[in-house]
Amino acid sequence: MSRSLRWKLLLPLLLGSALILAGLNFVWTPRYLEDQRAEYLEEVNQHLDSVIEGLIPLMLANQLDIITENLGELQKKNPDWHEIRLSDAGGRQIYPPMVGAPPATAAHPAMQVMDKDIAYLGVPAGHLRVQIDLSRWLAKRHVQHGQLSLMLAGCVALLGLTWSVMVEGIVLRPLLRLSRAAKALAQRRVDVALPPAGRDEVGDLV
Numbered sequence: 001m002s003r004s005l006r007w008k009l010l011l012p013l014l015l016g017s018a019l020i021l022a023g024l025n026f027v028w029t030p031r032y033l034e035d036q037r038a039e040y041l042e043e044v045n046q047h048l049d050s051v052i053e054g055l056i057p058l059m060l061a062n063q064l065d066i067i068t069e070n071l072g073e074l075q076k077k078n079p080d081w082h083e084i085r086l087s088d089a090g091g092r093q094i095y096p097p098m099v100g101a102p103p104a105t106a107a108h109p110a111m112q113v114m115d116k117d118i119a120y121l122g123v124p125a126g127h128l129r130v131q132i133d134l135s136r137w138l139a140k141r142h143v144q145h146g147q148l149s150l151m152l153a154g155c156v157a158l159l160g161l162t163w164s165v166m167v168e169g170i171v172l173r174p175l176l177r178l179s180r181a182a183k184a185l186a187q188r189r190v191d192v193a194l195p196p197a198g199r200d201e202v203g204d205l206v
Contacts, residue, residue, distance in 0.1 A: 017156040082131040
């Protein structure tokens with residue numbers, strides 16, 4: 001009896017915990033990662049706006065050496081920026097200096113391409129394309145999610161253990177002793193002690 005009752009009492013807790021973990025992994029986490037990705041890309045977009053403001057006077061003055069130096073330093077400071085490509089209003093590539101055929105755009109789910117048109121006083125001045133590799137960013141977020149899931153699973157396990165101990169001590173053992181006493185009384189034996197009467201439902205049965 002006690003084993004069956006124990007599972008009946010623990011089953012709602014286990015099902016509720018499973019639903020919470022499933023919701024965390026399959027509903028909340030994808031939405032959270034998508035929101036975080038959008039915020040990160042918006043920050044990059046604002047950064048690129050600042051970069052373009054600095055590039056415009058250099059492009060108008062045709063200072064290609066300074067443009068190359070500045071964009072090279074920018075790429076070093078942002079290792080996740082897989083490629084920076086700058087072209088003028090006529091489509092001629094300025095950075096990196098064109099050598100042979102233009103490199104193909106890398107295509108995988110973690111690669112994000114951001115295109116920015118450059119204009120001065122409404123007149124097109126060029127185009128900036130940046131390929132951002134989000135692999136490290138996504139890996140870091142997945143590690144954080146794994147840590148959160150592990151912490152939540154630990155809390156659920158601790159709650160289940162506490163619940164099991166409480167059910168065992170407060171409900172199951174008194175009911176088991178009461179059942180044994182009832183069977184003994186049915187056999188006209190009075191040598192089996194009853195559990196102590198408490199102020200709960202089990203105590204009322206005693």
